[in-house]
Amino acid sequence: MLKIENLHAQIEDKSILKGLNLEVKAGEIHAIMGPNGAGKSTLASVIAGKEEYEMTAGSMELNGEDISELAPEERAHAGVFLSFQYPVEIPGVTVTNFVKTSINESRKAQGLEDMPAKEMLQKIREKSELLEIDRKFLSRSLNEGFSGGEKKRNEIFQMAMLEPKLAILDETDSGLDIDALRIVSNGVNKLKSKDNAVIVITHYQRLLNYITPDFVHVLHDGKIVKTGDASLALELEAKGYDWIKEEVNG
Amino acid sequence: MSKYTEDDLREELKTKEYEYGFYTDIESDKFPNGVNEDIVRAISKKKNEPEWMTEWRLEAFRVWEKMEEPEWANVHYKKPNFQDISYYSAPKKKPKLNSLDEVDPEMLATFEKLGISLLEQKRLANVAIDIVMDSVSVATTFKETLAEKGIIFMPISEAIQEHPELVRKYIGSVVPTTDNFYAALNSAVFSDGSFCYIPKGVRCPMELSTYFRINESGTGQFERTLVVADKGSYVSYLEGCTAPQRDENQLHAAVVELIALDDAEIKYSTVQNWFPGDAEGKGGVFNFVTKRGLCETNAKISWTQVETGSAVTWKYPSCILKGNNSVGEFYSIAVTNNFQQADTGTKMIHLGKNTKSTIISKGISAGKSQNSYRGLVQIGSRAENARNFSQCDSLLMGNECGAHTFPYIETKNKSAQIEHEATTSKIGEDQLFYCNQRGIDTEKAIALIVNGFSKEVLNKLPMEFAVEAQKLLEISLEGSVG
Numbered sequence: 001m002l003k004i005e006n007l008h009a010q011i012e013d014k015s016i017l018k019g020l021n022l023e024v025k026a027g028e029i030h031a032i033m034g035p036n037g038a039g040k041s042t043l044a045s046v047i048a049g050k051e052e053y054e055m056t057a058g059s060m061e062l063n064g065e066d067i068s069e070l071a072p073e074e075r076a077h078a079g080v081f082l083s084f085q086y087p088v089e090i091p092g093v094t095v096t097n098f099v100k101t102s103i104n105e106s107r108k109a110q111g112l113e114d115m116p117a118k119e120m121l122q123k124i125r126e127k128s129e130l131l132e133i134d135r136k137f138l139s140r141s142l143n144e145g146f147s148g149g150e151k152k153r154n155e156i157f158q159m160a161m162l163e164p165k166l167a168i169l170d171e172t173d174s175g176l177d178i179d180a181l182r183i184v185s186n187g188v189n190k191l192k193s194k195d196n197a198v199i200v201i202t203h204y205q206r207l208l209n210y211i212t213p214d215f216v217h218v219l220h221d222g223k224i225v226k227t228g229d230a231s232l233a234l235e236l237e238a239k240g241y242d243w244i245k246e247e248v249n250g
Numbered sequence: 251m252s253k254y255t256e257d258d259l260r261e262e263l264k265t266k267e268y269e270y271g272f273y274t275d276i277e278s279d280k281f282p283n284g285v286n287e288d289i290v291r292a293i294s295k296k297k298n299e300p301e302w303m304t305e306w307r308l309e310a311f312r313v314w315e316k317m318e319e320p321e322w323a324n325v326h327y328k329k330p331n332f333q334d335i336s337y338y339s340a341p342k343k344k345p346k347l348n349s350l351d352e353v354d355p356e357m358l359a360t361f362e363k364l365g366i367s368l369l370e371q372k373r374l375a376n377v378a379i380d381i382v383m384d385s386v387s388v389a390t391t392f393k394e395t396l397a398e399k400g401i402i403f404m405p406i407s408e409a410i411q412e413h414p415e416l417v418r419k420y421i422g423s424v425v426p427t428t429d430n431f432y433a434a435l436n437s438a439v440f441s442d443g444s445f446c447y448i449p450k451g452v453r454c455p456m457e458l459s460t461y462f463r464i465n466e467s468g469t470g471q472f473e474r475t476l477v478v479a480d481k482g483s484y485v486s487y488l489e490g491c492t493a494p495q496r497d498e499n500q501l502h503a504a505v506v507e508l509i510a511l512d513d514a515e516i517k518y519s520t521v522q523n524w525f526p527g528d529a530e531g532k533g534g535v536f537n538f539v540t541k542r543g544l545c546e547t548n549a550k551i552s553w554t555q556v557e558t559g560s561a562v563t564w565k566y567p568s569c570i571l572k573g574n575n576s577v578g579e580f581y582s583i584a585v586t587n588n589f590q591q592a593d594t595g596t597k598m599i600h601l602g603k604n605t606k607s608t609i610i611s612k613g614i615s616a617g618k619s620q621n622s623y624r625g626l627v628q629i630g631s632r633a634e635n636a637r638n639f640s641q642c643d644s645l646l647m648g649n650e651c652g653a654h655t656f657p658y659i660e661t662k663n664k665s666a667q668i669e670h671e672a673t674t675s676k677i678g679e680d681q682l683f684y685c686n687q688r689g690i691d692t693e694k695a696i697a698l699i700v701n702g703f704s705k706e707v708l709n710k711l712p713m714e715f716a717v718e719a720q721k722l723l724e725i726s727l728e729g730s731v732g
Contacts, residue, residue: 048687049686049687050683051679051683052679071686071691072683072686072687073686073687073689073690073691073692075687076686076687076688076689077689080687081687082687084684084687087684088678088680088681088684089681090681090684090685090698090699090702091702091703092701092702092703092704092705092706093698093699093701093702097698098688098698101690101694101698102688102689102690103689105688105689105690105691105694106689109689141702158688162688162689
């Protein structure tokens with residue numbers, strides 16, 4: 001699915017990713033953990049194609065195709081989805097309208113007609129039930145006045161609607177209370193299939209109690225320094241990150 | 251990266267031709283340039299007007315001669331030479347038509363380009379159209395349906411002939427000839443426009459619509475619109491404009507007067523898309539318009555406008571809330587791009603008791619444009635319990651444009667309740683990236699954000715107009731982020 005080799009990326013001449021390798025196969029869930037400032041969110045932004053980040057070396061392929069030159073919307077059309085750590089507000093644009101536009105723009109890029117209204121409504125109903133979203137919520141302006149939990153739930157709702165091949169969840173657990181965390185995780189698990197993949201970026205192990213990763217990677221100073229299975233997350237939770245740093249430096 | 255950058259967008263915007271920039275080659279009957287009493291008389295004569303109308307025009311002209319062009323607006327432009335304008339231009343082949351087959355095929359082609367083919371319109375029904383092409387109306391439809399209800403909807407030149415008592419009673423009653431420089435000029439030289447009268451207690455069964463168009467190089471347009479809603483009646487009036495591309499500036503100085511008698515309601519909606527000038531700010535229409543409505547007891551007037559065109563706009567659709575319990579509303583979206591300048595807003599003059607007014611203004615500035623809201627809320631000493639709510643929001647794109655707000659409030663009555671809210675925001679890179687990440691390209695994202703921003707006003711437009719207005723916003727702002 002996703003193959004990243006020797007990825008170097010910088011922002012305003014500040015080097016953040018320094019030779020990162022990552023391979024994610026269809027059907028897998030990968031967790032990327034690491035201390036603050038390790039480059040976790042940068043990795044998410046670089047995969048999604050945020051303009052401010054410059055990729056200076058390495059390669060990035062999605063299903064065998066180089067995506068490093070594609071515009072963010074083209075990557076989205078190719079099946080990349082990013083659940084934002086801080087989703088933005090768009091006043092006056094309802095959740096429904098935004099999702100509809102999003103779906104139809106992707107369909108247009110694939111040469112398809114707009115999704116018929118009936119199908120759209122049905123899908124909205126189905127996915128909002130899955131994420132226990134109140135119908136009233138869908139006619140509110142996108143993220144405007146949403147609580148932290150509502151914003152994150154809305155991100156996962158969009159993911160459910162768009163059915164991406166590769167979903168990157170950037171700190172989706174932050175700002176969620178325990179119930180919301182359960183609902184969101186439940187949603188992600190139900191959306192998971194053998195044909196798609198998920199990258200979970202998180203600082204804490206908490207989310208991984210609900211979404212069980214196949215691999216856990218530790219990101220430190222722009223590189224993946226350790227990879228293990230779900231138990232690595234528990235170890236990190238118990239021991240913190242310092243021992244990893246020492247291991248790397250030592 | 252192959253990414254569509256802001257620079258690409260900016261470049262594309264500059265090269266974006268004005269969509270309706272074409273010119274119809276129809277023979278015109280044109281006066282020599284300049285204006286003096288003889289020209290005013292000649293216009294009146296050409297129209298076969300009664301003596302009182304000629305005198306009214308002359309009076310206006312004499313006032314105008316002594317007036318100075320106003321300079322208080324936040325706009326800068328080279329003043330037009332008023333002696334260099336032809337004050338009358340009418341298509342020579344003015345046909346009296348029974349069916350569309352008789353319409354000049356070139357003219358029909360023009361309508362097709364504008365997307366307002368009469369054939370289509372006729373089939374769509376429910377919209378009666380009085381088309382003004384270069385100052386003289388050439389087609390009026392649905393007259394019969396309206397006539398059954400006693401509704402008069404015709405070119406004002408015809409109304410002067412057929413209903414002189416109504417025209418004489420109301421013309422200049424809300425915007426007097428002495429009101430301002432452009433209104434005085436309009437009163438002296440107006441060539442045509444629309445007249446509408448809704449009889450007592452009648453609810454006009456369809457939206458009334460007029461399409462204005464400037465079509466003759468160097469010809470100014472001086473439209474005159476008069477809408478009278480008699481007691482307890484209701485009418486919704488739509489006005490849409492688009493003009494062909496021209497190098498020299500074209501002057502458009504219209505006057506619109508609305509009269510809502512007791513318990514009557516008038517909804518007046520405008521989509522204005524005059525040629526805004528090219529990317530260097532060359533050409534474009536000067537739109538200096540006086541629009542005002544008078545509300546008697548329990549009457550209501552709503553102005554809704556979507557202003558996307560013109561090089562310079564100077565326009566303040568206003569309400570005089572004379573009668574007790576009368577209501578005035580102003581909903582506006584003003585878009586400026588490139589070198590466009592707009593100074594627009596409203597005046598709400600509260601004279602009667604328990605009068606209420608609402609002002610929602612959305613200004614969107616892009617390119618190097620300047621967009622100003624100017625509004626006056628005035629509460630007279632007898633206007634007990636008057637209420638006003640104003641909201642002025644500005645959206646900026648890029649770093650070279652400007653948004654300005656000039657709200658004036660004058661109150662002479664302590665019981666007045668006045669609220670004013672204002673916001674300024676900018677389309678952020680983060681918003682655009684968020685949309686991009688969801689598969690929405692930058693151009694579409696801007697349209698989405700702008701439509702969201704303008705929603706409260708778009709919602710006030712009649713359905714068929716709202717769609718057109720939404721498209722216009724997209725065209726006007728395509729790729730204008732910075």
